[in-house]
Amino acid sequence: MVVKASNPRKKTFCACCPKWEIKRPEQCSNTKTYKAKKYYFCTKKCKDRFEKSPEKFMAMESAWP
Numbered sequence: 001m002v003v004k005a006s007n008p009r010k011k012t013f014c015a016c017c018p019k020w021e022i023k024r025p026e027q028c029s030n031t032k033t034y035k036a037k038k039y040y041f042c043t044k045k046c047k048d049r050f051e052k053s054p055e056k057f058m059a060m061e062s063a064w065p
């Protein structure tokens with residue numbers, strides 16, 4: 001997984017909702033490890049969406065600033 005050095009994003013966001021910050025990722029129960037990377041979700045619904053088509057979210061994430 002390529003990590004952009006210029007990316008200052010330290011906060012954790014829901015993989016489905018880029019604007020939804022996961023305040024306490026360590027307490028988040030909706031997580032999914034995909035291709036050696038851990039993803040967090042605000043709700044189980046988001047997790048289900050991710051599991052249905054993770055590739056879609058891979059593409060979306062790489063498009064983030």
Ligand SMILES: [Zn+2]
Pocket residue numbers: 014015016017020041042043046
């Ligand atoms: Zn979400």
